[in-house]
Amino acid sequence: MKSYSNIRSHFDEEQWVIQIRQALDEHLEENTHxxxxxxxxxxRTLKASNPNCYIPQEVALGPYHYWRPELYEMHRYKLAAAQRTQKQLKNLRFHQLVEKLVKYGPKTRAYYHTYLDFNGETLAWMMAVDASFLLEFLQIFAIKEGNKKGQNLHTTPFSEIW
Known part of the structure; x- marks a missing residue:
């Protein structure tokens, strides 16, 4: 019974009702099933055998590990990547990109096994920031790999972190 009371203390009934209504309304508009x-x-049994293999050690991507305090230090690098992405967007502000992602919230949520207990705007911001970071990381990796193969490619200051 103790675990039930812990769950209830963190449960926002009004927010839950709003999300259920939105999910049902959006289901009429989109076929997410x-x-x-x-x-x-x-x-848990698999994680218990070797937690370091299954739990992120450096950076959290996506909602399952996003607010883990030991990974939050990398959040500033993710925000820096989002800022650089915003500079590259010519006719679009980053928040406008997020507004577009909010529309895909039900579809995004459908990919996850467990209920994501936060609103659609939070999920959209999380995905936009993480996507900026991940795309920049992959670009830097590709540049470094190209340099190893003798190609002369421009690198960004962010690449020195990795």
Whole structure:
């Protein structure tokens, strides 16, 4: 019973009702039931065997580990990547990109195995910031790999972190 009271103390009933209503309304507009769930939590028994293999050690991407305090130090690098992305967007502000992502919230949520207990705008900001970071990281990795193969490519100051 103790765990039930812990859950209840963090549960916002009004927010839950709003999210259920939105999900049902959006379901009428979009067919999200065709999206196969593909982002799962690792079962506890599997994580217990070797937690370091299944729990992020450096950076959190996506909602399952986003607010883990030991990973939050990397958040400033993710924000820096988002700022650089905003500078590259010519006719679009970053918040406008987020507004576009909010529309895909139900579809995004459908990919996750467990209920994501935060609003659509939070999810959209999280995805936009993480996507900026991940795309920049992959670009830097590709540049470094190109340099190893003898190509002369421009690198960014952010690449020195990695």
């Amino acid at each position: 065709e999206i196969p769930v593909s982002i799962f939590h690792i079962p």
